[in-house]
Amino acid sequence: MIDYAARFAVQDFLVAEAELLDQQRFDEWIELFTDDVSYYVPIRVSRKMPAPDVVDEIGYFDDTRQSLGLRVARLGTDVAWAEDPPSFTRRFVTNFRIGPAEDGEVKVRDYLLLYRSRGDRGTYDLISGERQHVLRVDGDGFRIASRRVILDQASLGTKNLGVFL
Amino acid sequence: MLNDDGLAERIRQTVIPEDGRIPMFIYTDPGVYETELSRVFGKSWLFVAHVSELADPGSFVVRTMGEQSVIVGRGEDGIIRTFLNSCRHRGMKIACEDFGQTKLWRCPYHGFAYASTGEFMGTLVGAPYERVAYPGGLDRDALHLIEARCESYQGMIFATWDLDGQSLEDALGDLRWYLDIIMGRAEMEVVGVPQKWVIPCAWKFPAENFTTDAYHTATAHAFLSKLNLVKGVDFGRDGYHVDTNNGHGLGVGVHPADEDSWFPAECQEEYAANLDPDQLALLGRIKNFHGNVFPNLSFLIPNFIEVAGQRVTGMMLRLWQPIGPDKIEVYSWHLVEKNSPDWWKRKGRAMYVQTFGASGMFDQDDTENWEMQTLNSNSALRRADEVWMHFEMGIHHEPLRDEFPGPGAVFDGKYNESAGRTFYRHWRELMLEPG
Numbered sequence: 008m009i010d011y012a013a014r015f016a017v018q019d020f021l022v023a024e025a026e027l028l029d030q031q032r033f034d035e036w037i038e039l040f041t042d043d044v045s046y047y048v049p050i051r052v053s054r055k056m057p058a059p060d061v062v063d064e065i066g067y068f069d070d071t072r073q074s075l076g077l078r079v080a081r082l083g084t085d086v087a088w089a090e091d092p093p094s095f096t097r098r099f100v101t102n103f104r105i106g107p108a109e110d111g112e113v114k115v116r117d118y119l120l121l122y123r124s125r126g127d128r129g130t131y132d133l134i135s136g137e138r139q140h141v142l143r144v145d146g147d148g149f150r151i152a153s154r155r156v157i158l159d160q161a162s163l164g165t166k167n168l169g170v171f172l
Numbered sequence: 173m174l175n176d177d178g179l180a181e182r183i184r185q186t187v188i189p190e191d192g193r194i195p196m197f198i199y200t201d202p203g204v205y206e207t208e209l210s211r212v213f214g215k216s217w218l219f220v221a222h223v224s225e226l227a228d229p230g231s232f233v234v235r236t237m238g239e240q241s242v243i244v245g246r247g248e249d250g251i252i253r254t255f256l257n258s259c260r261h262r263g264m265k266i267a268c269e270d271f272g273q274t275k276l277w278r279c280p281y282h283g284f285a286y287a288s289t290g291e292f293m294g295t296l297v298g299a300p301y302e303r304v305a306y307p308g309g310l311d312r313d314a315l316h317l318i319e320a321r322c323e324s325y326q327g328m329i330f331a332t333w334d335l336d337g338q339s340l341e342d343a344l345g346d347l348r349w350y351l352d353i354i355m356g357r358a359e360m361e362v363v364g365v366p367q368k369w370v371i372p373c374a375w376k377f378p379a380e381n382f383t384t385d386a387y388h389t390a391t392a393h394a395f396l397s398k399l400n401l402v403k404g405v406d407f408g409r410d411g412y413h414v415d416t417n418n419g420h421g422l423g424v425g426v427h428p429a430d431e432d433s434w435f436p437a438e439c440q441e442e443y444a445a446n447l448d449p450d451q452l453a454l455l456g457r458i459k460n461f462h463g464n465v466f467p468n469l470s471f472l473i474p475n476f477i478e479v480a481g482q483r484v485t486g487m488m489l490r491l492w493q494p495i496g497p498d499k500i501e502v503y504s505w506h507l508v509e510k511n512s513p514d515w516w517k518r519k520g521r522a523m524y525v526q527t528f529g530a531s532g533m534f535d536q537d538d539t540e541n542w543e544m545q546t547l548n549s550n551s552a553l554r555r556a557d558e559v560w561m562h563f564e565m566g567i568h569h570e571p572l573r574d575e576f577p578g579p580g581a582v583f584d585g586k587y588n589e590s591a592g593r594t595f596y597r598h599w600r601e602l603m604l605e606p607g
Contacts, residue, residue: 048531050365053270064364065506069525073480077399077526081533086394089536161270162501163369167539168531 017105017115017142020149025098028171033079036171037072041143041152046070048172053161061157067168068156078171089169094125096170100138108144112152115140119156123170132165134158136172179203180604187600189593192564199374199549204603205497211602212467213238217323217330217343219469219491220244220254222505224327224361225271230288233271236493236501237331242320243267244329247289248275254331256318259284260292266317271365290317326356328469328489346416346579347465350424353451354461354471358442358509360487363521366503369530373542374549375468375494376599378502381538382462382470382490383421384592386413387565392537401477413566413588414463416580419598421591422463425475429457434476434483438513450577460485463591466598468492474527474534479519486524498546504529563596565589 027036040046048068049061070078081087099120106114121134141153156172183204186195198204220235221244232245234257241257243266257265259279266277266286276293277286283296292315295302302310320331323340325348330340341348371378381388386409389396396402411425427434433456435443444452461473470490476483491503506524508517527534552559566588571581581590 050367052365053268055269055272058272062365065367065521066525067367067530069522071522074522074526078533080399081395084395084398086391086398088392089540161368163530165369165530166371166373166543167369167536169536 013108013113014103014105017113017149018103020142021100021103021115021117021140024151025100029096029098031082031093033082037076037079039149039151040072040075041150042072044072044075044151045153045155046075047154048156048158048168051158051161067158067163068172089167092125094123094170096124097122111144113142113144113149115142119172121170121172123165134163134165134170134172135160138172179207183600183603186558187596189563189596189600192562192567192589192593194561194563194596196549196552196559196561199376200498200546201553202497205494207603208494209238211605212599213494215332215334215337215602215605216467217332217340217465218467219328219465219489220322220331221252221329222327222360222362222489222507223252223324223329224507224510226252226329228273230275231271231273232267232288234267234269235503237320237333239495241265242331243277243317244322244331245288248287249289251289252322252324252329253290254320254322254329255290256320258318260315260317284315286317290319292316326351327360328355343418344420344465345418347418347420347422347463349451349578349580350414350416350422350463351465351471352447353455353458354473354487355507357446357451357455358439359511360507361510363506363508363517366491366505367529368501368503370495370499370501371539371542372499373539373546374498375492375500377542377545378490378492378500378538379464379466379468379470380592380595381542382472383464383466383595384413384423384589386411386423386425386462386586386588388541392541393534395533395537396475402475409586411460411586412572412576412578413583413586413590414578414580415571415583415588415590415594417594419466419595420464421595422461422471423586423591424454424458425460425586426454426457427459432456434459434485436513436516438516439509439511442509442511454578464595466595468494472528474524477523477527479523482515482519484516484519484523486520486528488524488528498550502530563589563592567593 047066049063049066052060052062054060100117102118104116116139119136119138124131136156136158139155142149143152218237221233225233226246229246229248232243235242243255243257246252257267259266261284264279264281266279285293287293292312321335322331414422460475464470472488473485476485487507489505493501495501569583571583576582
């Protein structure tokens with residue numbers, strides 16, 4: 008039997024997280040992570056088959072709770088020029104694949120399509136990727152213990168990753 | 173678009189770095205850009221790879237010179253060469269991936285095949301068909317891949333289409349003493365692969381920033397002091413500004429002389445074996461180090477930052493690859509001493525990614541500036557008058573004489589645009605050269 012309650016709990020959590028980011032509520036967002044979180048975005052490369060097309064030795068993000076906190080603190084200053092005025096973002100979080108809960112943790116994969124517009128020239132960027140999460144059960148909800156995002160470009164088509172994935 | 177004579181005259185009359193004046197049109201003017209592709213990128217030594225990316229025979233990376241795709245490969249004979257990534261038959265790309273390893277590049281269109289040394293090896297459909305198709309035989313020498321001149325310095329591989337010009341070492345000139353310190357201090361290796369991303373900005377904005385601009389840090393990267401990561405604005409001022417020949421330039425930020433080296437103790441022996449005492453002494457005072465190899469290779473040792481109780485930094489190479497007058501693809505490599513301790517590698521890598529690269533807190537600020545400058549440069553093209561950029565910082569400062577051991581014109585304090593003025597003098601010289 009599919010555990011619909013568990014599925015909805017996970018989906019609602021990740022959808023609510025996206026809303027916090029789209030509303031620039033970073034101080035609330037950072038509280039969703041465990042103290043030992045690994046937030047990692049490896050580099051996608053264009054290779055001939057069957058060579059792997061993800062390089063993990065270095066990434067676009069390689070962050071801990073502490074460094075994510077620093078990024079959030081920076082956004083809270085009046086000198087975070089690259090995101091002030093902020094981008095308009097809309098995160099579409101879909102295609103959930105939710106594993107069983109084991110030892111208080113749930114493995115989840117989803118797709119992220121991040122729409123980003125900044126400035127007034129009618130242009131926008133789309134950032135697409137698969138996210139791989141480990142959610143740790145915490146009381147009635149979850150905290151994010153691990154996030155790995157596989158982006159779908161070997162050369163990113165957005166001028167910076169000043170937005171969280 | 174201006175015709176060539178008009179463009180040359182306008183450059184001659186308006187690009188006046190001697191007075192600290194640069195006109196804004198030169199950043200994004202399409203005619204300037206077309207001329208740059210042949211006279212700057214077609215003539216200069218261009219960075220294409222680091223030697224650690226080509227460890228094994230047959231390994232190769234696909235890179236760009238100007239706007240031309242090239243293959244940089246280590247042949248089966250161990251020699252590193254750079255080839256135009258273009259089949260001699262009909263001009264199809266023969267390597268369509270980012271990197272790989274092969275004994276033979278096979279053109280996916282008609283099967284023309286090339287050895288890792290660039291030699292034409294026949295077509296894949298096989299000799300019987302080849303004899304039918306070309307009863308007179310194929311001229312194998314004429315089908316050799318088009319090869320650039322390729323030389324390296326301290327592990328940095330450069331290539332040029334100027335087959336008879338000066339050597340790489342001569343082109344680097346006085347800059348070599350400084351490249352020794354950052355890239356020759358130890359055996360360096362690229363960690364993983366370069367980050368790549370596209371910024372809608374003209375290539376000279378970031379190149380001049382790394383060449384000459386220490387002044388922006390206190391404002392553009394003000395979060396550093398706001399978050400108490402550095403004290404005051406000293407991180408941008410204390411040190412030296414260096415104007416070498418041939419358009420290169422750099423800045424060295426130093427910490428007080430009575431402090432021990434901020435680099436790991438475990439590496440000091442290797443540093444000492446590779447550097448002369450003056451170079452070693454300067455390395456021991458570095459707290460940051462930025463610069464640019466003309467035209468578009470920047471290097472950076474970011475300001476040391478404390479990560480979980482240990483002070484670390486990185487070693488970044490940064491290519492500003494133009495893809496049009498107002499757009500670049502950035503290649504950003506992180507390197508580390510191969511024989512350094514694990515904590516230095518691990519924390520240095522994390523610090524690099526958090527502060528530089530596509531998500532880096534510094535790079536975000538910079539990309540914002542360069543994009544907006546580029547938009548303004550495009551709008552300056554629609555004006556009848558010239559819009560001037562201001563490059564006068566330090567114009568009356570005298571360089572140090574005997575107080576500093578390194579070559580070039582060296583100025584006390586990083587706030588100076590002497591190297592920026594030299595960048596544009598060299599640029600103007602190339603742009604106005606006959607032919």
